[in-house]
Amino acid sequence: MSAGTAALADSVGEEYERGITGNVKLDGEPLSGIRITVDGGGYSAETVTGADGKWFIGVPGTEGDAYKITLDQTTLPEGIAVTEGGATQEKVLGKGTTVVQNFFIGEGTRVTVSMFDQVVARLIYGINFGLMLGLAAVGLSLVFGTTGLSNFAHSEMVTFGAIMALVLGTGLQLPIWLAIPAAVLLSGGLGWALDAGLWKPLRKKGLALVQLMIVSIGLSLTVRYLFQYFVGGGTEQLPGADSTLVPLFGSVALSVTDLVSMGISIVVIGGFAWWLLKTKTGKATRAISDNPDLAAASGIDVDKVIQTVWIISGALAGLAGVLWAYFRPGIKWDMGAQILLLIFAAVTLGGLGTAFGALLGSLVVGILVETSSLLIPADLKYVGALVVLIGILLFRPQGILGKKQRIG
Missing domain, CATH: 1.10.3470 (ABC transporter involved in vitamin B12 uptake, BtuC)
Incomplete structure (x- = not known):
């Protein structure tokens, strides 16, 4: 997915040259309002998916920098959870300007942490x-x-x-x-x-x-x-x-x-x-x-x-x-x-x-x-x-x- 395509999603940090983007769907249908957080290198930002299920967060890092991407499972529909890889996953920036992080979701039991x-x-x-x-x-x-x-x-x-x-x-x-x-x-x-x-x-x-x-x-x-x-x-x-x-x-x-x-x-x-x-x-x-x-x-x-x-x-x-x-x-x-x-x-x-x-x-x-x-x-x-x-x-x-x- 190009940086231009990512701009269609609900986005933050567009002033940065590099970014992380993704698309949240359930059975092929986009999910809006799903909270996504990116942390790494002292930088933290969050956004929610748009009506098309897409999101984009710009980051200040360079090639080789690692960021943790978290999908807030409490914002998913009832009975739906991240089924593979966990709700928090790590991405390393490559040579391109944008890296893609998608979460596999479906019916499942959420691993929740008490307040x-x-x-x-x-x-x-x-x-x-x-x-x-x-x-x-x-x-x-x-x-x-x-x-x-x-x-x-x-x-x-x-x-x-x-x-x-x-x-x-x-x-x-x-x-x-x-x-x-x-x-x-x-x-x-x-x-x-x-x-x-x-x-x-x-x-x-x-x-x-x-x-x-x-x-x-x-x-x-x-x-x-x-x-x-x-x-x-x-x-x-x-x-x-x-x-x-x-x-x-x-x-x-x-x-x-x-x-x-x-x-x-x-x-x-x-x-x-x-x-x-x-x-x-x-x-x-x-x-x-x-x-x-x-x-x-x-x-x-x-x-x-x-x-x-x-x-x-x-x-x-x-x-x-x-x-x-x-x-x-x-x-x-x-x-x-x-x-x-x-x-x-x-x-x-x-x-x-x-x-x-x-x-x-x-x-x-x-x-x-x-x-x-x-x-x-x-x-x-x-x-x-x-x-x-x-x-x-x-x-x-x-x-x-x-x-x-x-x-x-």
């Missing part, structure tokens, strides 16, 4: 996503708290960690358990280099915060398109991305990768909390966030602490990038930019400059993003989190854990 299981599963996915988001948000919040900089290039630090893991794990064939820690160390090194080579000199010159923010936007765009130049526009997978599912209870199951990801996030966040609360440098970081002038007057080496903060911020962002690559799944040149708005939302929701507030905000955003897809179309799931963010800030502008003097 309770769906809610629990989405809560678990939301916590997993929130923990991953928290790693990136905590680093961004630390930088803001100690320097006042809203670093828009933080998204590229997230992407950098994932790309380094890909280079080391796939390009250099290192074991993934060794490639990931090495990528995190390199990400910490990137944080140090950015502070030493760019941000510290600009602070010494006395640039205003607005000017520094504009520089970060320019840096973000530059590095992002450098990633595209060297990595390409496709999606690459890290080793182990297709791990097996582990049943938890009922129909709820998580992949081994998701379970490991949650475990790593919890351990790292716990270690970070200990560092921030118990170590001398952590206490100095909190002191600078509260009052940098008083901290400097009390003998704290502000520049050294800020340098440490940049290293930790880079390392946490790099780790978040690796976990995001497994969660999406896949590595793409703009993958960090896809969650930058959510990272800022988490930091703002939790309270600007407060590390624990950023973590709390990330969990709230992650859960809202995942659970909202039970009520609204999947391609609008980020909207719910942002609406809640606006609502909370209207009543508590400083955020959940923020202090009033941080406003503005």
Whole structure:
């Protein structure tokens, strides 16, 4: 079926060059109003079949990218179900602009998932996503708290960690358990280099915060398109991305990768909390966030602490990038930019400059993003989190854990 024919169907995503199309029929007769969802590479969209039974969903991927196509069996006539291959099937984009996915349906028993299981599963996915988001948000919040900089290039630090893991794990064939820690160390090194080579000199010159923010936007765009130049526009997978599912209870199951990801996030966040609360440098970081002038007057080496903060911020962002690559799944040149708005939302929701507030905000955003897809179309799931963010800030502008003097 050509792209021109697919345009006759109920369609979304027509702005993309590639797409997935299909035709839903029962005994040769078209079925209208059947909901179809496409997910993959951080992209999600849905549509319903038209009067002719046809549907089309445009996707932003390139050749070799995989997408999961789901037919919502609750929208089928009573007693009708998908009889072959299951209600969720996978398609890989080829050289052509359009691939076809048809479902074989007929009389049968539907495999349904209870609303309770769906809610629990989405809560678990939301916590997993929130923990991953928290790693990136905590680093961004630390930088803001100690320097006042809203670093828009933080998204590229997230992407950098994932790309380094890909280079080391796939390009250099290192074991993934060794490639990931090495990528995190390199990400910490990137944080140090950015502070030493760019941000510290600009602070010494006395640039205003607005000017520094504009520089970060320019840096973000530059590095992002450098990633595209060297990595390409496709999606690459890290080793182990297709791990097996582990049943938890009922129909709820998580992949081994998701379970490991949650475990790593919890351990790292716990270690970070200990560092921030118990170590001398952590206490100095909190002191600078509260009052940098008083901290400097009390003998704290502000520049050294800020340098440490940049290293930790880079390392946490790099780790978040690796976990995001497994969660999406896949590595793409703009993958960090896809969650930058959510990272800022988490930091703002939790309270600007407060590390624990950023973590709390990330969990709230992650859960809202995942659970909202039970009520609204999947391609609008980020909207719910942002609406809640606006609502909370209207009543508590400083955020959940923020202090009033941080406003503005």
